[in-house]
Every structure is written in structure tokens, then in C-alpha cells.
Amino acid sequence: MPSLPISHTDLFQQVVASFRDVLEQSGRPVPETIDEQTILFGKGAPLDSLALVTMIVDLEQRLEEEYGITLTLADERAMSQRNSPFRTIRSLVDYLERLIAEESGRD
Amino acid sequence: MTERTVVLITGTSRGIGRFLVEHFLQRGALVEGCARNLVEWELPGYTHHQVDVSNEGQVRAMLSAIQRRHGRLDIAINNAGIAAMNHALLTPAETASRILDVNVLGSFLVCREAAKLMRRRNYGRIVNFSTIAVPLRLEGEALYAAAKSAIEMLTRVLAREFAPFGITVNAIGPTPIETDLIRGVPQEKLQHIIDSLAIRRFGTFADVANVIDFFVNPASDYITGQVIYLGGGG
Numbered sequence: 001m002p003s004l005p006i007s008h009t010d011l012f013q014q015v016v017a018s019f020r021d022v023l024e025q026s027g028r029p030v031p032e033t034i035d036e037q038t039i040l041f042g043k044g045a046p047l048d049s050l051a052l053v054t055m056i057v058d059l060e061q062r063l064e065e066e067y068g069i070t071l072t073l074a075d076e077r078a079m080s081q082r083n084s085p086f087r088t089i090r091s092l093v094d095y096l097e098r099l100i101a102e103e104s105g106r107d
Numbered sequence: 108m109t110e111r112t113v114v115l116i117t118g119t120s121r122g123i124g125r126f127l128v129e130h131f132l133q134r135g136a137l138v139e140g141c142a143r144n145l146v147e148w149e150l151p152g153y154t155h156h157q158v159d160v161s162n163e164g165q166v167r168a169m170l171s172a173i174q175r176r177h178g179r180l181d182i183a184i185n186n187a188g189i190a191a192m193n194h195a196l197l198t199p200a201e202t203a204s205r206i207l208d209v210n211v212l213g214s215f216l217v218c219r220e221a222a223k224l225m226r227r228r229n230y231g232r233i234v235n236f237s238t239i240a241v242p243l244r245l246e247g248e249a250l251y252a253a254a255k256s257a258i259e260m261l262t263r264v265l266a267r268e269f270a271p272f273g274i275t276v277n278a279i280g281p282t283p284i285e286t287d288l289i290r291g292v293p294q295e296k297l298q299h300i301i302d303s304l305a306i307r308r309f310g311t312f313a314d315v316a317n318v319i320d321f322f323v324n325p326a327s328d329y330i331t332g333q334v335i336y337l338g339g340g341g
Binding site for chain 1: 174
């Protein structure tokens with residue numbers, strides 16, 4: 001795989017920052033620890049669908065503004081409980097890496 | 108970030124789009140516009156983008172440029188559209204597909220990307236373009252009217268989806284106005300449309316601007332998901 005314009009750690013941090021922002025803006029409690037296993041969306045998750053949409057768009061804009069990475073994080077599975085790439089922090093970071101790799105390969 | 112209102116208008120090379128550029132510039136706004144081609148005119152406060160609205164990458168790039176340049180987007184007007192007058196039995200699939208792409212997909216993509224910028228300030232006004240051909244069910248305009256019907260439904264559903272972000276989405280349905288869009292329509296056909304209206308005359312650019320001014324007024328924050336037809340033809 002060619003090297004990506006953003007490291008795994010930075011990507012993880014961007015996702016966490018975005019998650020934290022959305023929780024704070026919508027007045028939801030921010031968990032003490034946020035790690036790769038943290039559930040974002042689905043049963044028992046802190047984000048409702050509107051908050052998830054806000055977070056995804058926020059992430060798109062962060063990646064573009066801070067790293068010049070242009071992605072459209074639209075996905076038909078977004079709102080699906082089982083296969084959503086937005087289910088956990090880890091699944092989202094994996095999904096982003098895959099998309100960024102695809103985009104980089106295209107240039 | 109600029110203090111001035113930033114307006115995006117699609118399809119600015121001529122007709123209503125071109126008129127609206129000047130309309131908003133006169134009101135002190137900064138106007139960003141696009142068309143498939145470059146334009147031969149320049150106006151202070153206007154920035155042109157050569158964009159096919161049905162191309163996702165191009166729409167995305169245009170909205171990113173607006174964000175970088177102005178840091179905000181207040182108003183988006185989805186004026187770009189194409190029509191084709193033809194009997195359904197003689198309409199090629201390629202034409203059908205192009206009409207749907209530019210009108211429906213184009214409006215959708217601009218709405219989606221515009222809303223992403225607007226939500227940052229929790230404020231936005233989106234105006235889409237329907238047509239009197241929808242309520243009048245005009246023969247010879249099956250695909251055009253179908254595409255515009257889709258835009259009406261898009262307007263109503265997006266009004267709900269975007270409301271939590273402070274964004275209103277409405278549509279205007281103009282009557283025939285003397286522009287290039289209707290150049291190929293026979294006089295007799297146009298007269299038939301005019302005769303079906305409550306107010307029997309051609310529409311004007313000013314009629315369109317009047318409805319748009321109402322929709323984009325900051326005080327219209329309780330007006331969304333609506334379609335207003337000119338001439339009382341709806």
C-alpha cells in the first residue's frame with residue numbers, strides 16, 4: 001500500500017476530536033476514555049442519526065482543511081446497524097484509511 | 108470570514124441565472140456562480156466557476172473554493188437546468204438521462220454540498236427551480252416535468268433533513284419567460300400555457316427575483332419545503 005497523506009495515529013486523533021466536538025455541541029456527556037472500541041452509532045451508542053451525520057460532515061471538513069484530503073464520506077450503509085462503517089471508532093478509522101488509499105491510488 | 112452575504116447561483120451564463128447575479132450584486136452580496144462554460148463578462152464581486160453540476164467532484168471543488176475564499180455560504184440558488192421539448196415516443200434514452208442528471212442530480216449535489224457549508228453557521232437558504240410544466244402536466248415535456256417533480260420532492264424532504272441545521276429549502280415554479288430555454292418552443296404552445304394561467308402573461312426576471320427574495324429573507328426562517336408557482340398556474 002502506498003504511504004497515505006495522514007498517519008493512522010493522526011487519523012484516529014481526528015476522529016476522536018470530531019466525536020468529542022459533536023458530543024459537546026449537542027450537550028451529551030463525553031466518555032472519560034475514548035479508544036478504538038468506543039461505539040459511535042447503533043444500539044446503546046451516544047450518537048443519534050443527526051449527530052452522526054454532523055460528525056461525518058465535520059470529519060470531511062477537517063480532513064480537507066488540515067490535510068488537503070478530499071473525501072465524500074457518503075455511504076449507503078451509514079445508517080445500517082450491522083454493517084455501518086460508522087459503528088465504532090475503529091471501524092470508522094479503517095473505513096477512512098481504505099477510502100484515502102483508494103483516492104491516493106487514483107492520482 | 109467576509110461580513111458580506113455570500114450567494115451561490117448555478118447556471119449563470121445567461122437567462123435567469125445571469126439576471127440573478129446582478130440582482131444579488133446590487134444588494135451588496137458576494138456572488139459565486141457556475142456554468143458548463145466560461146462566461147465572457149466580468150462583474151466586481153462575482154466569481155465564476157466552470158462546473159457541470161451533475162459532476163460530483165466539480166461541485167465539491169467549487170464549494171471548497173467558496174469555503175476557502177469567504178468562509179461562509181448564506182444562499183444557494185439551483186437555477187441550472189436543461190429542457191427538451193419532444194414527444195415521449197421520440198425521446199432518446201440519452202436525452203432522458205441528461206435531463207435527469209443536470210436537473211435532479213445537479214440540484215441534489217449542490218444542495219448537499221451547500222448544506223455542509225451552511226450548517227457551520229447554522230444558517231442557510233436554498234432555492235430550487237421547478238416549473239409551471241409540473242402542475243400543468245404539459246405534453247411534450249414529460250422528462251423535463253418529471254425531473255422538476257423530483258426536484259419538488261427533493262425540496263420537501265431536504266427541508267425536513269436540513270431544518271435542524273437552520274437551513275430552509277424552497278422552490279419556485281416559473282412560467283415561460285423569454286429566455287433561451289424556451290427558444291425552441293412553438294409560439295402556439297407558449298400561448299396555450301399562458302392561457303392556462305390565472306394571470307395571462309409571460310413571466311419576467313423580476314417576478315422570479317421577487318419570490319426568491321422572499322425565500323432568502325432572513326425573516327423567512329419559518330418558511331420551508333414550499334413551492335410557489337408564478338402566474339397562478341399551480
